[in-house]
Every structure is written in C-alpha cells, then in structure tokens.
Amino acid sequence: MSLDDLRNKILNIADTTIKHSRDLNIPSTEVFVLEQSTTNLTDNKGKVDSRDGLVQGIGIRVAVGKKLGFASCTGFDEETIKSTLKQAHSIANVSPENPMFNGFVAETKMSKEGILDPDIPHLDADDLIEKCNIMNQEVDLSDRRIISGSFGANIAYQGFAIATTEGCLASSLQTTFGANSYFVVTDAGDRKTAQDFVAARKVESVEGIAPKALNKAISSLGSKAFGGSEVLPTIWEPRESAPFLAFAFFNVFSGSAYVEKSNPWKEKLNEKVAVKELTVIDDGQKPDTEACQSIDAEGTPKQTTAIIEDGVLKTFLFNKMYGDAAGFSTTGNAQRGGIFGGTPYENIPVVGPNQMMIKEVAKNLEEQISEIDKGILITGTPIGLFTANPVTGDFSVTCNDTFLIEKGEKVHPLKSISIAGNYFETLNNIRFIGNDTEQSGWPIDAPSMTFLNHTISD
C-alpha cells in the first residue's frame, strides 16, 4: 500500500465512523484511527528474532455535554466499530461531568508533515538483515573481552486520522527507520556496556554505529573506585544530558500538572527559573524527528513552542482540554502514548512533550572538559532518574559509566557512583551549554552540558 492510499483509507474510516455516530444519535464524538505496518529484526549474539505485522485500531471518545466516555477496538470491522461507539456512549451517559472539558477540536487545520520516505513501505526483513550485516562486519567480535554483541534494525510506516462530529477531519503519516548496536564487554572483573543507534524518518546509513558502541564499551574498562564523597561539577555527554534534563522537565512543563496544582512551577510563569543562557523549545515541526506531525493526537495542528526563553519560564504545554481549563490555548501537545510498538488508539489524549530542544550556546564536550579542574564525565544514562522528587526537585541516582576528570583531562573510568543534587538548583548552576547536540532517543535533544555542585559518592 502506498502512503497516499494509507491516508485515504484511514480518513475514510474516520469519516464513516462519524456518520455511524450520527446514525446512532450520539451528540458528540471524536474518532482516532490508526494503522501501522512494522518489521523488526534483532540479532543477539547470533540469536535472530524477527517480527512483522499490521496494527489497526480505533479509539472513540464520546461527549454527552461535559460527560465523557472512551472505548477502543482492534481492527476495522464495521460492526465492532459500531458496538465500540455504543460502548463509549454508554460510559459517557453514566460518568460524572468533567468541568474541564470544553468540546473536541472543531476544525480541520494542519501544520506540515515530517519527512516521509516513500521507499519504506516496500522494504522487508531482507533489507534489515543487510543493515545488520553491515554493522556486524565493521567490528571484530573475536576480541576476548566481548561477551556479547547485538544488532537490530526496524522499519515502520503508519498513519492516524482524527474526525469529530464538530467538523475536524485530519490525518498525519510517519515513516521510520532505526538501527542499533549494543555490546557487553568484560576485563579483569570489570563489566561495561555501551550502545549506539540511529533513529530516523528515512532509511539512513548504519556505518560507524557498531565501532562507536564497541569502542565506547572497551574504553570504559579498567574502572577504579571514586573513594569518598565530594561536591563536584558534572559534565554530561549530549546523549546523557538529554535524559537527565528530561526528568527535570516532564513535570514542571506539564500543563495538566499546572491545572491540577501539582506543578511546582505553577507560580513561576514569566519568572527566571534557570541561567539566562538556557532556552528550551518544544518542537513539533522539526521535519527529521518522530514528533513532527501535521496534527497532534486530538487534531490540533502541531507547533513550535518556546517554554524557557533566556532562563525565563514562558508557558506550559497543553492539550485542548487542559489549555481550555487553564485559560491558555492548546500548544499541540496531545499524545496518546504507545506510538511505535504500542497501541495509541487504546489511550485517551494526555499532555506530553513533542521534541524538546536545548538551544546551543558554545563549546563542545572536549572544550568543556578542558576547563574543569576536577569533575565527573557522565557517559551513560544513570539509573534512578525517575525517582527524583517532582515537588522538591531532589534527585539521587547511580551511574556505572563515568570518568574522573582532573586538570582538564579524562583520568580513568570510575566504578559505580551516586550523583545527588536538586534539579531546580541545577538549572541555575549550569556552567556550560555546548554546541554539539545529538539525537538522544528521548523526547529531548541536548548538547553536552556542565553542571556545578553535584554530590558524588561511592
């Protein structure tokens, strides 16, 4: 099926479902239709698994005044869709009113789509094997320090459509390609892991991924204990500063948490929350990211939103319901979860970031390291990030992949350390924001960054 055919198919199903809704005298309905084709291949130390198939489903929200009901079904069987409409309607009828609800999206308006690769629908497992072969051939797995080498590749294409009885009929398409290499290495009782990957909206070269991951793992061997406890700067590689900041931002940027009064920044709008060098954008229109779509998950056109500008909090992120409730407009941040690998049609829209971007300033990673007298370089994602206290901002995490920095140079890798601090203080203790942004695999991309005053101990 071509991408155009896919778009026509899902729009037609969405429109037909709205017609069924009218036939059933349901006062107000929103239909979310998704179809996705996916093929995955993994090779874990020679053990190959493959999976492909068709994901189809519909999620239906019904409103009876301010009373809401939701039901979903798998597949596009017409009788099943009708019974799902009735189910959503019956739930709405017995639900209490939701005072925040102010109607579904009422018009068809779309922003631009991201990159679409017309070749992806025509690829299959043979093409993924070829990608794995390329990654495999670039590394020498006979090195006795390698316990395990894994390779994986995947392709998918999908479309979703939204229709409402109020008049919205819109759709968005995506194509994606991903590949990754992962290694487990050991030497003299030291055990390290590392991975590298590409995640793109079109098929890309996989050259260099495996050697980069393997070199990173091998270079982390020979770790030594930190020994003690000390307050030091931490320097984070781009792919590690991203998840570190993601957990700082999820709650404080949330418009739903703002409305529900659980957002610790609820009184901070237009106030300084970070150093003036920090600007954070939520970008739903960067064409090479997965988040780039013409509409969000309830039919609002996606947009680009400055959340923190020069250290000042400018807005929160909203979907339609929470935007209406807060007296703001939606920022096009409705999400249903489960995109790629999941079943978004089984979820109601919630608020979530698109692709957050940290505005680059200056200095790459090596330049930042060269200016630190003593500090810790973070090269792997710590565990425990999400245990941070969302109200106070306190965090305490452990990290297996770090290096000691002394007099501007990497000295040696460290055994597991804990890193503790406070997120809100950290945002005001940013020493450097780099200029070397990398794709992180998280809903935020960031350059390397250096933070002051983290407590390091082992």
Place this chain on the structure above:
Amino acid sequence: MEKDYVFDLLNKAVDQGHKLGADFLEARYDDLQLTTINLTNDIIKQSSSINRKGIGVMAYYQGTPGYSFTPELSSEGVAEATKKAVKLAKSTDIRNKLKLDFDKIKPIKDHIEVKAKKHPKDYEFDDKLAMLKRGVSAIKEQVDATSTTGMYGEMYGEKFFINSEGSEIYWVPMIVDMRMVAVLISEGQQAMGAEGIGASKGLEHFDEKGRSPEDFGTIAGKDCKDSLNAVAAPTGKTTTLVSPQMGGVVVHESFGHLSEADFVVTGQSPIADRVGEQLGSEHVTIIDEGVPEQGGLFFPYDDQGTKTGKTVLVEDGILKGYLHNRGTAKKMNSELTGNCRAINFLYNPIVRMKNTYFGAGNLTFEEALEEVGTGIYAVDMSGGQVGLDGNFMFNCRKGYLIENGEITKPIKNSSLSGNILELLKYIKGATKDIEIRTGYFGGCGKNGQNGLPVGLGGPNVIMDQVLVGGAQ
C-alpha cells in the same frame, strides 16, 4: 467468537505454514477486554473500555523463528500472517547462528476457566465507579488531601493456542485491581499515601478482609497524613527488613531478569554458566511459579503452550537454574519452565517471569524485627530501575524506622540501591508466611513489551548492606 471457529482458523495457519516449508508452527488468538477508571479529584480523568483481539503466528524454520500478527480475524488475514511468518523465518535463517530448536513433546489438550463468583462482566460501569467513590470518601475521612485518586482496572478474556504437535489449549485470564492514592502538598513538601492490590479473581476480591475500597482508602489517607511527620531515613548501608511486596519487586527486577535464559544463552546475564554456584546466603531461596497456592497471578500455560510449574531458581543460596522457553531449555539441557510470554498478539513471546518470590524462612515477624535491631522496614515502593549487571535502585515510598527491634516512626521517601548479586550474600533471614500479589496496574517491561501482568511477593526478608539514599 465461537471457539470452534477460532481453533479452525488457527489450525489453518498451522497447515498452511507446513505447506510453505516451516518445520513447526504455533498459532494463538487473544480476545481480551480491559477496563480502566481513574477518578482524580472526583473527576473521571480517564475511563476506557478496550477490546484487544488478534492472531499471532510463530513459524520455525531449521530452528529460526519468524513471527507475524494480524487483527484481521478471517481466513485471508490469518493466511497472510502465516505467509509472512514463514517468510521471516526462512529469510532470517541465513543470519541466525544461535539456533534454538526444541524436542517434540506429547500434545496437550486443555480447557481451563476461572470461576469468578462476581465476574466483572456482570457488573455495570456505575458499580465499579461507586466502589472508587467509596474508597475516595475513606481517604477524605483521614486527610484533607491536595489530590485524591482512585483507580480501578480489570482484564479478562480468552486465550487460544495450538501448535504443530496437536496441542489445543484454551484458558481464561482474569485480573481485577483497585488503588487509592492521596497526595498532600504543603510548604514545598509532598506527602503521599497509596494502597491497593489486585488479584486473579472476580470482584469478590474486594469483599475479602482488608481488601474493600474503604480499607484501601483508609490506609492511603492515614499513610499520607502520617508521612507529614516522617523522619529522614538513616543513610548509608543499613539493615533493612523488606516487606513481601517490596522484596517481590527487588527479586523480580534485579534477580529475576538475570535468570531469563534468553539473556543467559547470549552471555548477557552475569549469572550465565554459574549453576551450582553459591550466589547468596543459606537463607536465600527464589522461586518462579505459574499458579502458586498463595495467590498472585493465575497463569497455567505460557504462550508456547507449555504448562507452567514451580521453578526453583536459587535454593539455600545455590543457583539451581534459569527461566526458559522451549528453545533455551533444550539448548541448556533443562526442564521446561513455561516462561515464554507475550504482552499481546502484536508481539512474539519472549522469556518472562510469572510469579516470582523469595522462599519462606523460619522467623516470626517479631523475631525478624529483633534480628534487625536497628534499621528500617521498607514496606512499599514507587518506581525503581535496574541494570543487567544486577545494579538496582528503588524508591521506598513507605517505610519505618526500626529501633531496638521495634517499628517506631515513618520515614521519608528514600532510595534503596545496591547490586543484587552482592546483596544476596547479606540476606540474614525471612519470616514464615508468604504473600504474593498481582495487579492490573504496573507490570513488567522488557524489549518494548511493557505492562505484562506478573506476580510478586514472598515473606518479609532481612537484607543487610542495603544502601539507603537521602530523604527526598
């Protein structure tokens, strides 16, 4: 859908797969109904009624698997999925160096239905919402919370399985669950209380002693209020008594995953090739079981049609074995354990846990407190993370100080961390009684298959040398 029609569709997949050159096939159909209600601050924040059904076909060609799925419940849909599964198996065989074929076994014909006294399908949405409102009222009687949340979840349905050996299995999964959460934000601090538990039962679960919405709401509200006066936990390496639910999470997340044989055969697990080795103290026994008599998740057959049993992973501190699918069991010359599971028809089954728990010890609860002397009692958690090297970090959201062998004050949120392979050496004992829980909310995540229902539990376990992090 008629059972005969479904089995006929699945049989067609197997027949067609053989004609296309596959050596062995498994075909399954899941038809599940899931209902969720989230009542936050007296508003339904989310309510959903999900019908999830579809067919998955696994084809094996010379020991190489290929999996395809379809929501199209027709001869044409199944034929297409079968064709794709066989094509995947054949085309990827050239790259597959670690072939996990398996021996044929006697076919199984079985039909199992859970007899729920109060099947959730016989009760209206309103009835379930009313239960949540009762629980939330109980919270409000205890504390003037900033926010209250009541969550209800149910899952039931049908699972069909057939394979090339002629096995034909039908069984009915079921879980009901309810949680109550109270949050109080005051002067820049957050206090929280939460309580609730699920079961592989009908709604009669909430008629049992200590399981009513009022019971859950009262405990959540009281814990929220009490935690306002919580003290900081002692930091550093601390003797910790962990509750059944907390110990269950620790053993599942940090040890159980290391024992999954797909990680073992690829050498990724740090306990690979260590069967017979003394990994922990003599007080450590770890079990994974499909249908434990103590409750937990009812899981009689895995998604490869293997009858689940009781697998002793560690006995008296000695590693006894791993958790297997049919292929890894043959490769490692092990008994079948019935651990091949998929979150839904969209995914190929992989090695997963069932009900995982520490074995019982010989202490009473009072004797365990006395043995701890000074330390903490970690009762419940909210989130955690582990690495494949055995490192773990869990957030203890409910706990108490133990002073002179007695529980004294509640402690603030604390992180508990360590390496399970080190920690097992410092387990000093356990209580006699075992409790195993399961639930609709949460669940296990692996390889993108997140939220798989499992059972967790055990006795209260004394762990020395747990690294307790600062109060949050």
